[in-house]
Amino acid sequence: MIRLENVSKVYPAGARPALDSVSIDIDKGEFVFLIGQSGSGKSTVLRLLLREELPTKGNVHVDSRNVGKMANRKVPDLRRKIGCVFQDFRLLPKKNVFENVAFALEVINKSPKSIRRTVPEVLELVGLTGKAQRMPGELSGGEQQRVAIARAFVNRPLVLLADEPTGNLDPDTSQGIMSLLERINRTGTTVVMATHDNNIVDAMRRRVVELDAGRVIRDQNRGVYGVGR
């Protein structure tokens, strides 16, 4: 599903590469943690997968398409296959929960009829039934992240990328978000999650890819966060 082949990324201003010859292979339906310190290159990997950045060297494949060589006009198509969740939720503050999720469907030209059908379904999946008319400001952090996950998942993407999704949440709430991501993973969606949260990584016992200074220093099935430290 996702394959990075000897990928290097050098930002114009950066002295050392953000990624240095990184190769990662992720199968369909996998759940992968991407760990490492700040600046280790986790976010760069996610940005390459979304084609927010182009690799300096090497190839990035998503769903057997070469993302780096893809024509600009194909990029929206790629992004419709990838859902995204961030630490800061990135909800539209002037739209309510329903509208925030519907927004993702409206901009890709889904019919109002199918929007009215799918949005309540996904809100139920993330546990927000009955909160469709709330504004983001009226929700707790955990609930806002659920809205963001609903928005990322409403289009049934092949891949869900999560960049520190629990970074702003307390441990109990984080636990709820993780079981939600797990449930989404069980539907066959590949989940790639960048995180610092060792408790979560240790508890989940999933594949762990650790980056350090732009290199993969560990790729371990059923790994934990702090091995060897």
Add this chain to the structure above:
Amino acid sequence: MRANFVLTGVATGIRRNLTMTIALVLSTAIALAFVGAAILASREITNFKHDYEGKLNVSLYLCPTPPKLGSGVAPGPCKHKYTTAEKDALAAELHTDPLVSSVKFLSQEDALARFKETATPEVARLTTAADLPASFTVKLKDIKKDYDKFVAAYKQKPGVSGTSNASKVLKTLLNVIDGIRLFAIMIAIVVLIASILLIANTIQVAAAQRKNETSIMRLVGASRWMTELPFMLETIVAAAIGGLIAMGLIAVGKQIVLNDIFKIPVSNGVIPNLSTNDVLVAGGVGLISGVVLAGLTAFATLRLYVRL
């Protein structure tokens, strides 16, 4: 494209940036009003030239029956009504003259028929063919250069009573309108440049305000077109409103200048009037070019200065 979704976005965008949109509407309106004014001035010049070109023919008047002595009418250069021989001699000479491109003889009956087309019914009823002189309508190859030479050559010929040419007044008036047109064009260009820069700025501000929204649009796979369309439509709507206001402005302007200030010469037909149709055409051309220009400016700004 879900029209409803896009239009709601446009309405929200305009409301959020209301003062800037108003500035945009007003500057577009002024720019397009001057564009319209320039078009109307051109139209007026064309009308003038149309009237004027009819007069660019030189009329060579033939001697009418001279007024009886003591009738109170001043005796002209003619001693007697022109003779057929004089007429034929003149015709032959005109036909072979290298300065002349065409010649048409207008008998007194023809002159009367033509006169009746323009005269009021009372005047027409009282006029007979005998009151009007017969003439040759002569078209010169180069009226500007040869007019004086031509007049000098024919004025004294037997049977000729006089010549006439378009008045200098018309030329002066034409120059004035041409000046007005040039002025309108220059103002239009200056204000259009201001409007274009205003559009570019407005879009950059609006795009910065809505960065959050557009970045989410991009993340969920909206096409570039979809993220740019609201900005373009907002600009186009503002330009279209400006164009409509401009149309009103030039209609009022035309009314004041032609039907108020120059009311009498216009009603006499000395200055050609402009129809509502002319105003609509000028306003419409302004509106369409304003909308197209706004759309192109918005598009270029989005592609060059705003990376959505």
